[in-house]
Amino acid sequence: MKRLLSRLGLRTLALAYLALILVGPLAVVFWRTFEDGFGPAWDALTTPETLNAFKLTLIITAIAVPVNTVFGIVCALAIVRRRFRGKGLLNAFIDLPLALSPVVVGLALFLLYGRDGWFGSWLDDRGIEVLFALPAMVIATIFVSLPFVAREVVPTLREIGDDQEQAARTLGASGWQTFWRITLPSIRWAVIYGVILTTARCLGEYGAVAVVSGRLQGETETATLRVQERYEAFDLAGAYAISIVLALIAILVLVAMTVIRPKEGTA
Amino acid sequence: MSILVRNVSKRFGDFVALDDVSLDAESGALTALLGPSGSGKSTLLRIIAGLETADEGAILLGGKDATAVAPQKRNVGFVFQHYAAFKHMTVRDNIAFGLKVRKRPKAEIAERVDELLNLVQLQNFGHRYPAQLSGGQRQRMGLARALAPEPQVLLLDEPFGALDARVRSELREWLRRLHDVVHVTTVFVTHDQDEAMEISDQIAVINHGRLEQAGSPRELYDNPASEFVMTFVGDAQPLGEALVRPHDIDLLTEPVDGAVEAMIVRVTLLGRDAKVELHDASGAELVVLMTRDRFDDAGYWRGQTVWALPQRERVFAETA
Amino acid sequence: MVMVGLPLAALMWEATSEGTQSFRDAVSSPEAVAALKLTLGASLAVAVLNAVLGTITAWVLVRDDFRGKTVVNAIIDLPFALPTIVAGLTLLALYGPTSPVGIDVAFSRTSIVLALMFVTLPFVVRTVQPVLQELDPELEEAAHSLGASTWTTFRRIVLPNILPGILSGVALAFAKAVGEFGSLVIITGNIPFETEVSSVHIYGRIESGDSAGAAAVAVVLLAISFATLVSIGVIRHFATRHDR
Numbered sequence: 001m002k003r004l005l006s007r008l009g010l011r012t013l014a015l016a017y018l019a020l021i022l023v024g025p026l027a028v029v030f031w032r033t034f035e036d037g038f039g040p041a042w043d044a045l046t047t048p049e050t051l052n053a054f055k056l057t058l059i060i061t062a063i064a065v066p067v068n069t070v071f072g073i074v075c076a077l078a079i080v081r082r083r084f085r086g087k088g089l090l091n092a093f094i095d096l097p098l099a100l101s102p103v104v105v106g107l108a109l110f111l112l113y114g115r116d117g118w119f120g121s122w123l124d125d126r127g128i129e130v131l132f133a134l135p136a137m138v139i140a141t142i143f144v145s146l147p148f149v150a151r152e153v154v155p156t157l158r159e160i161g162d163d164q165e166q167a168a169r170t171l172g173a174s175g176w177q178t179f180w181r182i183t184l185p186s187i188r189w190a191v192i193y194g195v196i197l198t199t200a201r202c203l204g205e206y207g208a209v210a211v212v213s214g215r216l217q218g219e220t221e222t223a224t225l226r227v228q229e230r231y232e233a234f235d236l237a238g239a240y241a242i243s244i245v246l247a248l249i250a251i252l253v254l255v256a257m258t259v260i261r262p263k264e265g266t267a
Numbered sequence: 268m269s270i271l272v273r274n275v276s277k278r279f280g281d282f283v284a285l286d287d288v289s290l291d292a293e294s295g296a297l298t299a300l301l302g303p304s305g306s307g308k309s310t311l312l313r314i315i316a317g318l319e320t321a322d323e324g325a326i327l328l329g330g331k332d333a334t335a336v337a338p339q340k341r342n343v344g345f346v347f348q349h350y351a352a353f354k355h356m357t358v359r360d361n362i363a364f365g366l367k368v369r370k371r372p373k374a375e376i377a378e379r380v381d382e383l384l385n386l387v388q389l390q391n392f393g394h395r396y397p398a399q400l401s402g403g404q405r406q407r408m409g410l411a412r413a414l415a416p417e418p419q420v421l422l423l424d425e426p427f428g429a430l431d432a433r434v435r436s437e438l439r440e441w442l443r444r445l446h447d448v449v450h451v452t453t454v455f456v457t458h459d460q461d462e463a464m465e466i467s468d469q470i471a472v473i474n475h476g477r478l479e480q481a482g483s484p485r486e487l488y489d490n491p492a493s494e495f496v497m498t499f500v501g502d503a504q505p506l507g508e509a510l511v512r513p514h515d516i517d518l519l520t521e522p523v524d525g526a527v528e529a530m531i532v533r534v535t536l537l538g539r540d541a542k543v544e545l546h547d548a549s550g551a552e553l554v555v556l557m558t559r560d561r562f563d564d565a566g567y568w569r570g571q572t573v574w575a576l577p578q579r580e581r582v583f584a585e586t587a
Numbered sequence: 588m589v590m591v592g593l594p595l596a597a598l599m600w601e602a603t604s605e606g607t608q609s610f611r612d613a614v615s616s617p618e619a620v621a622a623l624k625l626t627l628g629a630s631l632a633v634a635v636l637n638a639v640l641g642t643i644t645a646w647v648l649v650r651d652d653f654r655g656k657t658v659v660n661a662i663i664d665l666p667f668a669l670p671t672i673v674a675g676l677t678l679l680a681l682y683g684p685t686s687p688v689g690i691d692v693a694f695s696r697t698s699i700v701l702a703l704m705f706v707t708l709p710f711v712v713r714t715v716q717p718v719l720q721e722l723d724p725e726l727e728e729a730a731h732s733l734g735a736s737t738w739t740t741f742r743r744i745v746l747p748n749i750l751p752g753i754l755s756g757v758a759l760a761f762a763k764a765v766g767e768f769g770s771l772v773i774i775t776g777n778i779p780f781e782t783e784v785s786s787v788h789i790y791g792r793i794e795s796g797d798s799a800g801a802a803a804v805a806v807v808l809l810a811i812s813f814a815t816l817v818s819i820g821v822i823r824h825f826a827t828r829h830d831r
Contacts, residue, residue, distance in 0.1 A: 003737055007651060014647040015659065017640050021705050022665050025677035028687060032680055092816060093591050099759070099812040101766025103786040104805040107793060108594035111601045111802060118597055143590065163351035166318055167409075169338045170345035171365035172416055181364070185355040197667065204670030206769035207786065211793055224672045224769070231676065231773055240680075243673040250668035257668075258661040 026247060033240040044230075044241035049218050053226035054245070059134070060209075060222065061202040064141040068198050072149025073191065077183075079150070080157040081165075097146045105143050106211025109136060113212075132214030137222070140208035145201040149194030156190035157183075193260050200253045204246065268329035268419035268452050269294045270315060275324030277310055277476075284310040285321070286476040292469065294329075297446050297453045299463035301499070302473035308456045309424055311473065315454065316345050316422050328420060341420075344413030344451075348425040350405045352397035358384070358408050359393040365416035383411040386445070403434040410442075414449065423455035427462070439466055460500050464488075472496050494583040504554060509580035513556040518543065518567065519574040526574035529553055531567055543567055545575065595809065602802035613803035621780045622788040623807065629696070629784070630764035633703040637760045638753055641711025645749075648712070649719040663713065666706050671769025674705050679774045694776030699784065702770040707760035714756035718749045751826030755819045762815040766808060 033041050044050065078084070079091060097105065113130040114120050123130055130136045164186065168178040184191075206224040213220040221229065223242055230238035270292040277285040284307045292298040300308040313319040315326055317338035325334045333341055353361050362383050366376045384390050387407040397405055406426055413421060426442070427435040443466040446453055457463050463470045464484045471481040472495070480492040484500075491497035494510060503510045506527060519526060529545035536542075541562035545553045553575060567573070603610055613619065648660055666674065678701055680686075683693040692698045722745065730740040768786040775782040777791070785808055792801035 006737060010643055011647050011651050011653060014640075014644040017644065018659065018662060018708075021701075021708060022662055025674075025681040025705075026665075026669075028680040029677045031687075032685075092820070095816055096591055096812065099762035099766070099816050101768060101786045101789075101805075101808050101812070103768045103789050103793075104598070104766065104808050104812075105594070107789060107798070107801055107805050108598040110793065111798060112594045112597040114798070118593075118600075143594070146590065163347055163349060164353055166338075167345065167347060167351035167353070167412075168364065168368075170316055170318070170341075170343055171368065171412065172339050172342075173364070173368040174339060177368050181368070182353060200668045204668075204673070204769075206670060206672045206772075207790075210768075211790065224670045227670075227672045227676060228772060239676060243676050246670050246673050247677075250665065250670070250673075253668040254661045254664055257664055258657065 029240055029243055029247070033237070033244050040237055041241040041244065044235070044238040045245065047238075049221070050223075050226055050238070050242060052218050053221045053223045053242075056134075056137075056221065057203055057223040060138050060141050061199060063138050064145060064202045065195060065198050067142055068145055069149050069191065069195055071146065072151075072194055072198075073153060073184075073187075075150040076153035076157055076187075079154055081162065094147050094150055097144050102144055102205065102207025103211060106140055106208035109140055109143070109208070109212050113139075131212055132216065132220060134220070136212040137209050137220065140212050141202050141205050144205055144208050145198045148197040148201060149191060152190040152194035152197070153187050156187050160186050189260055193257065196253055196256050196260070200250065203249060269327075270298075270420060270452060270454065271327035271330075272311070272315065273325040273327065275311065275314060275321045275326070277307070277314065277319065277322050283476045285314070288324070288473070288476070288478045290471050290478060290481055292452060292454055294452055295450050296468045297443070297455070297466060298469045298471060299467035300454060300456045300471050300473055301460060301463040302458065303499070304458055306473045307476040308458075308473045312422050312424050312454060312456050315420070316343050317341050318345070342416070342418050343420045343422055344416070344418035346406070346409045346413050346421070346423040346426045348428045350397070350402075350409045350429075352405055352408065354397055357394050357396055358389060358400070361397065361408055362411045362415050364412060369416060379415060383415055386414075386448075387411040401434075402430050403438060406430065406438065410445075414451075418451065421449075421451045421453040423453070425456050425458070428457075435462075442466060464500070470500070472499060474499070491581070497581060497583070502554075505551075506553060506575065506577050506580060509577060509582045511577040511580040513542075513554045515578040515580070516553070516555045517576045517578060518555060518557075518565065519576055520565075522574050523576060526576040527553075529573060529575050531569055531571045531573060534567060534569055536562075545573070547575075598802050598805055598809065601799055602806045605799055609799065610803045610806075613797075613800040614807060616800075618779050618783070619785075619788060619800075619804050622783050622785045623804070625696070625699070625783070626765055626785040629699045629703055630761050632700055633707055633764050634757045634761040636700075636704060637707055637711045638757050641708070641756060641760075642715055642749070642753055645712045645715035645719055649716060650724070663709050666708050671706060671767070672772065675702055675770040675773040678702055678705060678770070683774065693774055694778065694782060696782060698774045699771060699782060702774050703764045703767055706767055706770050707763050710760040710763065711753060711756035714759070715749050715752040718752040719745075722748050751822055755822045755826075758815050758819045758822065762812055765811050765815075 075090070075094060079087065110131065111117050112119055113123065113136055115124060120131070164182050165178050168182045173181065204224060205222075206228075209222055210225060210228075213222070213225065215221055215225055215229070217229070223246060227239050227242050227246070230242065272288060272290040275285055275288045276283075288311060300311060302308045310319060314321050317333070317336060321334065325332055327333060328341060353364065356364070359380055362380050363376050366379060380393070384393055387410055389404060389407060389411070392400065392404065397408065400408065410426070427438050430438065439462055467484065469481060470484055470487055472479040472487065474495050480487060480496045487496060487500045491500065497503045497510050501512060503512050506516070522528065527547050529547040531543055532546050533544040534541065535544075536559070539559055540556055541559055543555045543557070543562075545555065547553060555575065644663070648656065648663075678698070679693055681688070682690050682698070682701060684691050692701060726744055727740050730744045735743065766786055767784070768790065771784055771787060775784070775787070777783050777787050783791070785804060789801045789804050789808070792798070792804070
């Protein structure tokens with residue numbers, strides 16, 4: 001009896017905690033947004049600036065995700081399957097974007113590509129715009145979402161071992177054939193899981209992009225920057241409407257994660 | 268295709284896995300690499316396959332130097348202890364893999380896979396996934412997969428090590444019969460002396476990275492080259508300065524030259540054999556095995572004093 | 588490597604470009620010190636809260652069973668999936684001036700803790716959960732059968748096993764909290780000496796053109812991040828000692 005009570009008590013505590021911190025606030029935003037029906041939210045979403053912001057977010061994500069997927073798989077293979085000097089360093093470096101403040105990341109890139117930065121004048125001479133333009137925003141997004149694929153793939157690679165890869169080699173498969181036919185199919189769920197996390201991170205990036213974008217309305221303003229801009233312009237309805245779209249994407253991501261997680265390791 | 272191993276050495280850091288090993292496997296022969304775990308036998312097999320590279324020495328396949336040839340180009344079939352089944356492929360696709368990467372025509376692949384499924388008695392399992400097979404079935408699939416590209420050499424790394432005793436002895440007989448049909452030069456690694464004695468033409472005993480002796484099972488049993496071989500292949504026990512097998516001791520009721528006085532402490536009947544355990548004057552234990560007929564004729568009893576006379580004893584200079 | 592290393596090298600360069608004196612000045616300016624103190628204090632508080640609440644949540648998700656557990660389990664990852672700026676806005680909607688329940692903590696230090704709790708919620712849960720799952724319930728049953736109370740069982744049997752998980756989760760949460768920006772921008776109001784954390788302080792300096800000063804403070808945050816990563820590595824090293 002006592003044990004049952006403590007179990008119920010803990011359950012209530014945990015659920016209340018989650019409700020107060022996670023679910024409650026999100027529910028209020030949904031309620032506020034649709035208080036007056038779908039009309040106002042739809043109007044707020046379809047302004048040219050907002051549409052442009054979403055377009056820009058999608059473009060950045062569409063570039064950053066494939067780059068980080070390839071990079072993540074290559075890094076994971078290097079970390080698990082190869083022995084080389086500086087492997088420990090690579091291992092430490094790859095986690096750094098997770099622990100680093102996005103503002104610090106943004107500032108570092110700002111200093112590298114800014115007019116007074118190391119690459120700034122060289123780029124300026126050739127008329128290549130990086131800072132306050134798409135390239136810097138893409139680089140910032142790649143930076144902050146760098147580790148996700150590698151972090152998912154590394155443990156899976158360790159778990160499956162290299163028996164199957166060796167078997168493929170004795171059967172005459174080249175390195176490339178082994179990768180495509182054996183390694184990649186074995187890690188596919190981990191890769192997909194990592195891609196989902198990377199996508200979520202790219203869509204939601206704010207701090208680093210805020211620093212390097214210059215936040216030019218209709219030009220270098222992403223969806224998350226647009227939320228902030230609308231809020232500061234006292235257009236709460238507009239900020240809520242964009243937030244809802246981003247939140248819906250986040251919920252989709254959660255659904256995808258839940259569907260995929262049980263398959264990890266069994267693939 | 269013959270396999271020649273010439274003066275191969277291999278170290279992992281400070282650990283000497285193989286020390287100047289040379290070995291000949293004749294074309295079409297079935298050779299067992301026998302030794303305790305950690306003796307280097309698996310490393311030797313992996314070096315023959317090209318999965319490891321030797322620090323020194325050479326591997327000749329069919330008379331040609333293959334030391335620097337990549338495993339993909341050696342045309343060897345390799346069977347792994349833990350199957351190394353391609354988990355995301357069906358049994359058919361597993362077996363077809365070596366043919367697909369060689370870009371053989373589809374019809375040919377299908378025909379060859381059917382043939383192999385029959386050979387390993389998995390006709391009805393072609394569309395299953397490895398996870399849906401038993402250990403024994405998985406290993407037969409592993410064998411079919413290795414045989415599919417028609418390798419010149421078949422290498423098996425403790426192929427039955429992960430299976431239970433009954434399945435193991437079944438597969439062992441089956442492998443011998445298969446070898447008689449396919450007749451490919453085969454080397455397999457085992458730590459089980461019965462397995463090695465039962466199916467191989469030649470046994471190479473490896474200990475601490477060194478080849479102790481290579482020869483036919485009979486040669487090894489009858490003429491062991493070292494104390495290690497004598498104790499590892501068949502049972503042996505010390506009697507005075509010499510080693511002797513339990514079957515090779517006569518028990519006499521009268522003292523004779525060279526016989527050791529001992530007392531019977533225990534008698535066990537093992538079906539057709541009888542086991543007599545003795546203690547000599549110093550308290551050292553001695554086991555003697557004899558047929559039931561001989562035991563019944565002599566009528567030994569517990570507490571009896573007898574004289575143990577070794578028939579084929581061996582003295583080895585170096586103690587292993 | 589170049590991708591991560593080069594920008595950080597540029598950052599270090601800028602921070603020290605005007606000599607160590609100006610670096611020290613930038614870091615020790617009253618506003619910077621106040622921001623850093625606030626950041627570290629709030630992050631520590633949140634780390635401790637996470638250790639307790641995160642462990643309880645993980646325990647409930649692994650050992651308890653109730654309807655809708657799958658959904659609850661999925662929701663844990665919401666802070667990973669939701670953009671931080673949206674997180675800040677949603678918290679403001681419930682706990683701000685227009686709160687439907689009449690709680691208004693906006694632009695106060697409480698709001699910082701609240702926002703940081705939101706963004707760091709998954710870390711401890713997700714590092715403890717797999718360890719608890721691996722931990723055989725028979726261990727706990729054995730302890731019960733030997734007469735240990737629920738609390739003693741937890742303290743003597745469960746806790747030592749999950750402690751490395753808790754600690755590395757707490758370290759991750761701490762690192763995330765120290766660097767957090769997006770969720771704080773809206774809800775805290777960024778009042779210097781009051782609710783301005785270091786990342787917001789850096790952003791302010793960038794906006795006002797003082798990139799050397801921004802870089803100096805950023806180097807401090809970078810050092811904290813790095814130290815946290817190293818300590819996680821150390822924790823993992825010791826945690827896997829028993830398995831080897």
